[in-house]
Structures are given as C-alpha cells and as structure tokens.
Amino acid sequence: MTETLGKDEVLRIDGADRDLDIGGITELMAEKEGPALMFDNIPGFPAGHRVFTNFMGTAARTAVALGLPADTPKLDIVRAWKDLSRRLEPVPPVEVASGPVLENVLVGDDVDLNIFPTPQWHDGDGGRYIGTACMVITRDPDSGWVNVGTYRACVQGPDRLSLWMLGNRHAKAIAEKHWERGRSCPIAVVVGQDPILSTAAAIAAPSGMSEYDLAGGLRGQGVEVLYAPGSDLPVPAYAEIVIEGELPPVDEESVLEGPFGEWTGYYTHSGQETVVRVDRIMHRNDPIILGAPPMLPTVPAGDQAVPLYSASVTWDHLEASGVQNIKGVWAYARQLMMVVSIEQTGAGDAMHALLAAAGRKRTGGMERYFVVVDEDIDITDVNHVLWAMFTRVDPAESLQVLRAPTTAIDPRLSPAKRAAGDLSMGIVLIDACKPFAWKDHYPAANRVDEATRDELRKRWAGLLAM
Ligand SMILES: Cc1cc2nc3c(=O)[nH]c(=O)nc-3n(C[C@H](O)[C@H](O)[C@H](O)COP(=O)(O)O)c2cc1C
Incomplete structure (x- = not known):
C-alpha cells in the first residue's frame, strides 16, 4: 500500500461470540460507516484465530486498498478505477516456492473446517458461511485457463463445504467439463486475501481471462502464487486460509444449501447444491477469515462506500x-x-x-x-x-x-x-x-x-x- 490509514480505521474487538455477535456488530458499525473490525479471542477458539470485517467500508479504506491516497475524493476513486481498467495490461501471477499459507497444512484425519471461528452472520442463515468474500479457483480442462470467482461457501461438516453458483458462472461451466469427462473438478477456495484479489474475483472477466492476471494488472505486479499440492491450482502465497479439494457432480453428491441473507436484503434461495470434498486445509499461523456478510444494500458499507x-x-x-x-x-x-x-x-x-x-x-x-x-x-x-x-x-x-x-x-x-x-x-x-x-x-x-x-x-x- 502506498498510503496508510489512521489508527482509528481498525478496531480490535475481543470476546464477541461467533453466533450473531460478530455479524450484528459488523452490521451496526457498517450502518454508521465505522472502522474496519478485527475480532479476536472469539469464545471457543484459540487467540489469534480471527475474523476481519468492514474492510472496505469507507471511501478512505477503499482508496487505500486500491493503492490511492486516503483522501482521494469519492468520484475520483471511481474515475481512477475506470481509467485503470481501460488501459489495463494483464500481468500473470508469479510462482513462488513457498509462502506463509503453508505454515500449517492439514490432511487426512486432521482436516477440520471447524477449527475456524466461522460466524453465523444472520439468525435466518441456514449455516455458517466461511466464504462471503472468498476466491474460488478452478481450471478449464481444455485450455488450462484458471478462473477465479466469488461464490458463497458454507461449512457443511469437518471436510465439506457447499458452494452456490448461479447458472452462468464460470466455475460451474468448468466443473461441468470435468464432470462430462467422468471425474470431479479440482477446486481451491481461498478465505482471506489481498482486497485487490477480492475485487478481481467479483469482476465478470471474459471467459478465458484469468482474474489473477487482472489483479496483477490492477496492482502493477504479478500476484505471488504457489501451486496447491493436490489440485495443482495456483493459490496466493499470502492467503490466510486455502481449502483444497474436489467438486463432484451434483448427482453424485449434493447438500441442502441456504438460505443465506443475500445482498438485496432478503433470503430467496435454498436448495440442493454443489459440495466441495475437502482433502487439505492450508493456513497461516493466526489465520484471519475475511468476512463480507451481505446487509441491506442501502447500508453504507462494502462497495456501497464507493x-x-x-x-x-x-x-x-x-x-x-x-x-x-x-x-x-x-x-x-x-x-x-x-x-x-x-x-x-x-x-x-x-x-x-x-x-x-x-x-x-x-x-x-x-x-x-x-x-x-x-x-x-x-x-x-x-x-x-x-x-x-x-x-x-x-x-x-x-x-x-x-x-x-x-x-x-x-x-x-x-x-x-x-x-x-x-x-x-x-x-x-x-x-x-x-x-x-x-x-x-x-x-x-x-x-x-x-x-x-x-x-x-x-x-x-x-x-x-x-
Ligand atoms: C461478496 C460477493 C458474493 C457473491 N456471491 C455469489 C454467490 O454466492 N453465487 C454466485 O453465483 N455469484 C456470487 N457473486 C457474484 C460473482 O462473484 C460474480 O458474478 C463473478 O463475476 C463471478 O465470476 P465468474 O464470472 O468467473 O463466474 C458474488 C459476488 C460478490 C462480490
């Protein structure tokens, strides 16, 4: 980052329960454009297993996350982003041999998604959503194109996640190609990454263009990645948590997903959806879940601030x-x-x-x-x-x-x-x-x-x- 923010921009909160406290406090703070929130000492979890929310909730934080001065006027942030996107030269990721995400690698019986303090964000949610601002990584078996998208991910058991991908999402199209070949789709879900990657993951990049290259172009340098051992998918070396596994065809395994409070401010979807069979969890010491729970779209937080x-x-x-x-x-x-x-x-x-x-x-x-x-x-x-x-x-x-x-x-x-x-x-x-x-x-x-x-x-x- 080229600019730093005032110390009041991040508030550390100890002792908030993951059942509704974290979600509720996040929402109340977002409603008044409060600071970013770092929840620590969450009851039932080791100190250091944290949840970070409201990270882009003000214009100043959005500017800094994008490498702009904190006092950039709001409309100029949008203008700068438009101009940057137009002249963007994609920059491919840079492979590194190791990274902090490998500090802890859990396989076999050690795989347990319940070690993370995944919050219940709203009381009507049908589960704990670890992926609210996550990156879901898949590779096209024909072209080798690596796609990154954001799709909500719910913890369904120690080694099970569900993903909800709407009809035209790229990861779904890629998974179907693997399924047609009679095999599951290798997949990696990243929870906690550079905000530029979160932004790139949510962009509808054209089919064939990797959001990694987009993020590299936006940042002006390639994203440092390492290849996940099981799936051989590139994952950010500085990610907080990477969940690696495979996505079997829905008729082989599916699970009841939802409801989940959506960005419109309502619950609309619940149904049998795709499952990630988790083979490996990698995480940094003291991992942080990056959380962006949906709130009423009029709340001045997240991409509402800018x-x-x-x-x-x-x-x-x-x-x-x-x-x-x-x-x-x-x-x-x-x-x-x-x-x-x-x-x-x-x-x-x-x-x-x-x-x-x-x-x-x-x-x-x-x-x-x-x-x-x-x-x-x-x-x-x-x-x-x-x-x-x-x-x-x-x-x-x-x-x-x-x-x-x-x-x-x-x-x-x-x-x-x-x-x-x-x-x-x-x-x-x-x-x-x-x-x-x-x-x-x-x-x-x-x-x-x-x-x-x-x-x-x-x-x-x-x-x-x-
Ligand atoms: C915070 C956030 C959550 C999202 N959740 C979902 C989701 O649960 N399911 C979905 O299909 N799209 C979701 N989206 C939209 C997709 O991420 C977006 O359309 C993206 O462009 C999809 O990538 P793709 O075109 O590579 O499939 C979400 C976007 C954001 C920013």
Missing part, C-alpha cells in the same frame, strides 16, 4: 457509447439505482445517457432505476440526487418504464414468473435534468455556492469542524 465496479463499468460503457460531457457516474443501493451526471449540450443528451446506461445491464444484474442529472448535482450525495428527482422531474413526461432481464435472487419476481423461468422485471429511466429547451431559465437554486462554501470553511474552520 460503488467501484458498477459505476466504473457503466461510466466506461457511456463513454464507449458516445455520450457527451459525462461528469460522473455513481450507484446507490449497490447497483439498484445508477446515477449519471452530464452537462447537456442538446435536447437528446439526457435520453442518450439513460439508454446507454440501461444498455449496460445484463442478465444477472439488478439495476432498477437509471437517473440522469445536471452537472450541478453532487451525485455522490444522495440528498442532492433526491433533490433533483423531486424538483426537476415531471412524472408525467420524464419517466420511461421498460422491461429487462433481472436475476434469480430478485425478491420482486412473482412465484408464477419464477416457476415459468421468466426472469424479467421493469426498469425505470428517469430524466432529472432541467429540460434543455428552457434550462437557462430554470428557477435559480438558493443553495450556498461552492466558492462561498470553500471561503466560509477557511474563515470559520473551527466552527465548521464542530
């Missing part, structure tokens, strides 16, 4: 679509509401921006509301966005309702549509710009302007810091 991926990808798409004078792109409630600010040059600019933003939506995404605002709106401030929506929109003429694909975990899908396999849902395009034709005659705002604000902040620094 909607890095959704906003930067949409921004990039708008540029590629030729939208003029884009001032920024932001996302609320994860990607449920996308907001674009533009400086209008003509009557069609706002609709162009809305159509282009909606055009980025794919099956599996859940963007619901697309909003375009003028350049005077601070899109990183929800109150500004609401002000524009409440005072620059004529609902009779500024809204368009369309139908688009959604995801299986959309809570608003009716049972009938779900049963019919119809994963479609309405989306709303909202033009919250001043109408271009009379923009210059729109009533003036009575808000103290930015220059005056800066001046007041300097002259009245003590008072305004209160």
Whole structure:
C-alpha cells in the first residue's frame, strides 16, 4: 500500500461470540460507516484465530486498498478505477516456492473446517458461511485457463463445504467439463486475501481471462502464487486460509444449501447444491477469515462506500457509447439505482445517457432505476440526487418504464414468473435534468455556492469542524 490509514480505521474487538455477535456488530458499525473490525479471542477458539470485517467500508479504506491516497475524493476513486481498467495490461501471477499459507497444512484425519471461528452472520442463515468474500479457483480442462470467482461457501461438516453458483458462472461451466469427462473438478477456495484479489474475483472477466492476471494488472505486479499440492491450482502465497479439494457432480453428491441473507436484503434461495470434498486445509499461523456478510444494500458499507465496479463499468460503457460531457457516474443501493451526471449540450443528451446506461445491464444484474442529472448535482450525495428527482422531474413526461432481464435472487419476481423461468422485471429511466429547451431559465437554486462554501470553511474552520 502506498498510503496508510489512521489508527482509528481498525478496531480490535475481543470476546464477541461467533453466533450473531460478530455479524450484528459488523452490521451496526457498517450502518454508521465505522472502522474496519478485527475480532479476536472469539469464545471457543484459540487467540489469534480471527475474523476481519468492514474492510472496505469507507471511501478512505477503499482508496487505500486500491493503492490511492486516503483522501482521494469519492468520484475520483471511481474515475481512477475506470481509467485503470481501460488501459489495463494483464500481468500473470508469479510462482513462488513457498509462502506463509503453508505454515500449517492439514490432511487426512486432521482436516477440520471447524477449527475456524466461522460466524453465523444472520439468525435466518441456514449455516455458517466461511466464504462471503472468498476466491474460488478452478481450471478449464481444455485450455488450462484458471478462473477465479466469488461464490458463497458454507461449512457443511469437518471436510465439506457447499458452494452456490448461479447458472452462468464460470466455475460451474468448468466443473461441468470435468464432470462430462467422468471425474470431479479440482477446486481451491481461498478465505482471506489481498482486497485487490477480492475485487478481481467479483469482476465478470471474459471467459478465458484469468482474474489473477487482472489483479496483477490492477496492482502493477504479478500476484505471488504457489501451486496447491493436490489440485495443482495456483493459490496466493499470502492467503490466510486455502481449502483444497474436489467438486463432484451434483448427482453424485449434493447438500441442502441456504438460505443465506443475500445482498438485496432478503433470503430467496435454498436448495440442493454443489459440495466441495475437502482433502487439505492450508493456513497461516493466526489465520484471519475475511468476512463480507451481505446487509441491506442501502447500508453504507462494502462497495456501497464507493460503488467501484458498477459505476466504473457503466461510466466506461457511456463513454464507449458516445455520450457527451459525462461528469460522473455513481450507484446507490449497490447497483439498484445508477446515477449519471452530464452537462447537456442538446435536447437528446439526457435520453442518450439513460439508454446507454440501461444498455449496460445484463442478465444477472439488478439495476432498477437509471437517473440522469445536471452537472450541478453532487451525485455522490444522495440528498442532492433526491433533490433533483423531486424538483426537476415531471412524472408525467420524464419517466420511461421498460422491461429487462433481472436475476434469480430478485425478491420482486412473482412465484408464477419464477416457476415459468421468466426472469424479467421493469426498469425505470428517469430524466432529472432541467429540460434543455428552457434550462437557462430554470428557477435559480438558493443553495450556498461552492466558492462561498470553500471561503466560509477557511474563515470559520473551527466552527465548521464542530
Ligand atoms: C461478496 C460477493 C458474493 C457473491 N456471491 C455469489 C454467490 O454466492 N453465487 C454466485 O453465483 N455469484 C456470487 N457473486 C457474484 C460473482 O462473484 C460474480 O458474478 C463473478 O463475476 C463471478 O465470476 P465468474 O464470472 O468467473 O463466474 C458474488 C459476488 C460478490 C462480490
């Protein structure tokens, strides 16, 4: 990291129980954009077996995790990420002979996932989820391509994990290729890694591109990996915990998975799902479970603090679509509401921006509301966005309702549509710009302007810091 954070950014908590204390405290702290939390001395576990949560819960922590100065303005973090992603040169991982993850290697009867203090995050969860921000690694048997994805992983026994992979996930497609050849799929699940790897794992990289190469390109140096002894899969040498094994075909072995409180804030899925038969556990001394339990999408934590991926990808798409004078792109409630600010040059600019933003939506995404605002709106401030929506929109003429694909975990899908396999849902395009034709005659705002604000902040620094 090129920057460091203040000491108040990480809070150590001793004695919190893994049954709901850790999940509950994490959520309460995330709701007020509190510090990152390092839980230690968890009852029933050795000191040093820790759980780390809320690691990206503020803009400053997100900036630092990405190698940017801690005080980078929020929109600039998204802009930097967009620009970096566009000129990204993939950098392959670097093989090393050994690493801290080999400090403890458990095989045979010693394999026991219960040595880790995996929390029950919410009381409705159907198990303990060790993988909430994990990396699931598989290799395509045809091309050798190594895929990394994040799929929720639940401890189902001392040597059993379940994974839930939605239909189009790469690891599932790779596993099916192994199954067609009549064998199980070698797999490694990494719990606790550099945040850049967590970010890369959640990115929908194209088939054939390894998220390791992506992470290397984003970081500017190859990820140090070693090859796991059983599966020969590359795993980060500095990982906290690596769980290695195989994924048998579902008709050979499956387990009841879920429910699990999902990122939408609801429980939607539970069913017979894939199982990892664990052959080996590797972990550092004093291992840390990296935990990112889903919370209501409006909680200002995780990728809510800075909607890095959704906003930067949409921004990039708008540029590629030729939208003029884009001032920024932001996302609320994860990607449920996308907001674009533009400086209008003509009557069609706002609709162009809305159509282009909606055009980025794919099956599996859940963007619901697309909003375009003028350049005077601070899109990183929800109150500004609401002000524009409440005072620059004529609902009779500024809204368009369309139908688009959604995801299986959309809570608003009716049972009938779900049963019919119809994963479609309405989306709303909202033009919250001043109408271009009379923009210059729109009533003036009575808000103290930015220059005056800066001046007041300097002259009245003590008072305004209160
Ligand atoms: C914290 C987090 C949890 C996720 N959990 C799941 C999950 O349980 N199942 C799933 O199919 N996708 C899940 N995803 C989404 C996938 O990780 C994401 O779509 C990724 O691009 C998939 O990688 P792939 O395209 O290589 O399959 C999750 C993403 C994040 C950020």
